Amino acid sequence: MNVLVCISKTPETTAKINFVEGGTAFDSAGVNYIMNPYDEWYALVRAVELKEKNGGEVTVFHVGDASSDIVIRKALSIGGDKAVRVNADPKDSFFVAKQIAQYCKDNPQDIIFFGKETIDYNGAEVGSMASEMLDIPFISFASKLEENGESFIAERDIEGGVQSVEVRAPFAISSAKGIAEQRIPNMKSIMMSKRKPVAVIEPVESETLVEITHYETPPPKSGVKLFEMENLEELVRILRDEEKVI
Amino acid sequence: MxxxxxxxxxxxxxxxxxxxxxxxxxxxxxxxxxxxxxxxxxxxxxxxxxxxxxxxxxxxxxxxxxxxxxxxxxxxxxxxxxxxxxxxxxxxxxxxxxxxxxxxxxxxxxxxxxxxxxxxxxxxxxxxxxxxxxxxxxxxxxxxxxxxxxxxxxxxxxxxxxxxxxxxxxxAEVTLGAASINVLETKTVDGEIPLPEAELVVSAGRGMKGPENWGIIEDLAQTMGATTACSRPVADADWRPHHEHVGQTGVAIRPNLYIAIGISGAIQHLAGVNNSKVIVVINKDPEAPFFKAADYGIVADLFDAVPKLNEAFKNVLAS
The missing domain is CATH 3.40.50.620 (HUPs)
Incomplete structure (x- = not known):
């Protein structure tokens, strides 16, 4: 079974978010970048588990410049067999999806794994786009994926519950909490990852249909107003009469 | 067009x-x-x-x-x-x-x-x-x-x-393509407003000490007509169902009112709730980081504060 795991690079969860150049660019000064947690903890680990059971190959796929090599090496230390880096700025979702689709047309995969979304843009766009470009099923927000003979059974998170579906390879899946448990690479796997191949390929071009014209940070909260136990009715009145939320 | x-x-x-x-x-x-x-x-x-x-x-x-x-x-x-x-x-x-x-x-x-x-x-x-x-x-x-x-x-x-x-x-006059997947079952909790659609959410965390204590949370939610939610440690410990987990790895929500009870306010939790219009925090630790993200706060033992807040809602909503 050959699977592709698409990983992206994001500022870490605790990073300070600022913009420069008049709100047109993200301020990356002092920002620490990590592998997108949903890609790492869930998509990659489930892909590696399936390979460990069935054999085959896990290819880690990333769009980014050479500064991404550190997250690619981490993915290889967690269990990817090889990596492909498209040497380009991941300028928008459509561009990234197009690189994935092109690679999979040239190198067919049984399953393409994504995280449920990235923690920076929170768009959940690339998996759906790449699936359409490849004309394959897409199981989104999957909290479970199990083999079932010739097919697979997945559970996907929906509003207030779960939906279970049966799907046959090839398909794409976006991974949420529950599908796998985070793995911490040990020293041996970190050393081994340095010998695994990373191919660098050039991008295919795509049209830019959407652009970000302005960024800003929301105004800070004005500060918490504290209430004593004997004044809780006053709090409820404020919620009703001033905030008008109840 | x-x-x-x-x-x-x-x-x-x-x-x-x-x-x-x-x-x-x-x-x-x-x-x-x-x-x-x-x-x-x-x-x-x-x-x-x-x-x-x-x-x-x-x-x-x-x-x-x-x-x-x-x-x-x-x-x-x-x-x-x-x-x-x-x-x-x-x-x-x-x-x-x-x-x-x-x-x-x-x-x-x-x-x-x-x-x-x-x-x-x-x-x-x-x-x-x-x-x-x-x-x-x-x-x-x-x-x-x-x-x-x-x-x-x-x-x-x-x-x-x-x-x-x-x-x-x-x-509509359209030709449908063949199904690419087979939907086996759709399980949802009946009679409850799902979290992403809820305008009022009452959420509780580890400060509750155990699943047997959730009665006061459910009582408050019922008085308000709110949906219940929880923090990650609570869902991970199976004190509450997985679909109630709000935060970065759980559901992201933006209700009109989010009441956080016994939740410290880790950044991963805030990531799922900080688009709420109004945030009320109840925590006995005045240094809990959640107070920095809150509009209103009550520094008190939640086992005292939650039943009193419930009474306050009942009294005010009846007036």
Whole structure:
């Protein structure tokens, strides 16, 4: 079974978010970048588990410049067999999806794994786009994926519950909490990852249909107003009469 | 040049997310000076209710091949309908269904895509919409340059508003593609407003000490008509069901009121809730980081404060 795991690079969860150049660019000064947690903890680990059971190959796929090599090496230390880096700025979702689709047309995969979304843009766009470009099923927000003979059974998170579906390879899946448990690479796997191949390929071009014209940070909260136990009715009145939320 | 909105249903019922999407789309269409239709896929038991939310026309796709949900089958059907009726802007809810089809639709229609939009387009000739990034820590304006556009609208962007007129309900003339997946079962909690749609949320964390103590949380939620939620450690310990977990790895929500009880306010939790309009925090530790993100706070033992807050709600709501 050959699977592709698409990983992206994001500022870490605790990073300070600022913009420069008049709100047109993200301020990356002092920002620490990590592998997108949903890609790492869930998509990659489930892909590696399936390979460990069935054999085959896990290819880690990333769009980014050479500064991404550190997250690619981490993915290889967690269990990817090889990596492909498209040497380009991941300028928008459509561009990234197009690189994935092109690679999979040239190198067919049984399953393409994504995280449920990235923690920076929170768009959940690339998996759906790449699936359409490849004309394959897409199981989104999957909290479970199990083999079932010739097919697979997945559970996907929906509003207030779960939906279970049966799907046959090839398909794409976006991974949420529950599908796998985070793995911490040990020293041996970190050393081994340095010998695994990373191919660098050039991008295919795509049209830019959407652009970000302005960024800003929301105004800070004005500060918490504290209430004593004997004044809780006053709090409820404020919620009703001033905030008008109840 | 019209607007077409995908009105999703779950187990045959259109809910608030669809009513909001229709209301938003009506406002958008009026702003652009174009028509607005909706499309439903599968049998919808409350289609008459949907018909009161301002669409000129509701197209039903209700054939035997329809699956409960298949992003591939649905995206093709919606794109084909859009082409046949001349719709260029597609609106969907930013929900599990909407997010799954939006990218596919954008590819099919060669459309610019913006997800999680939280406002109507800005004034002016360009189509510019706003959304939040970095789990609410930033906002960005997206300009869509293509004629065809696909957007998903996040919950609580506009309150659902009924129209004086009633939509015509017609059958859509589209050919459905084969199902690409087989939906086996759809399990939802009955009788509860799902968290992404809830306007009022009462959420509790490790400060509760154990699952047997949740009665006071449920009592408060019942008084308020709120939905219950929980923090990650509580869901991980199986004190509460997985679908109640809000935060970065769980559900991201933006209710009008979020009451956080016995939750310290780790950044991963805030990432899922900091788009709430008003946040009230109850914690006995005055140094809990959540107070920095809160509008109102009560520094007290939650086992004293929650029943008293419940009484306060009862008294005020009765007055």
């Amino acid at each position: 019209s607007v077409l909105v995908f009105a999703e249903n779950l187990k045959g019922v259109c809910k608030k997310s669809s009513f909001e999407a229709l209301t938003y789309s009506r406002m958008l269409a009026d702003k652009l000076g174009v028509g607005m239709s909706a499309v439903t896929i599968g049998t919808v038991s409350n289609i008459e209710e949907l018909a009161s939310y301002g669409a000129d026309k509701i197209y039903q796709i209700n054939k035997s091949e329809v699956t409960p949900f298949d992003s591939k089958q649905f995206a093709k059907a919606i794109a084909d309908l859009a082409q046949s009726i001349g719709a260029t802007t597609i609106v969907a809810s930013h929900s599990s269904q909407g997010k799954s089809i939006a990218g596919r639709l954008a590819v099919r229609m060669n459309a610019g895509l913006v997800t999680a939009v939280n406002s109507l387009p800005q004034e002016g000739s360009d189509f510019i919409v706003r959304r939040s990034l970095f789990s609410g820590k930033a906002l960005a304006d997206y300009k869509v340059n293509s004629t065809n556009k696909v957007i998903t609208v996040i919950g609580n962007t506009v309150p659902p508003a009924k129209s004086d007129s009633v939509s015509d309900i017609v059958d």
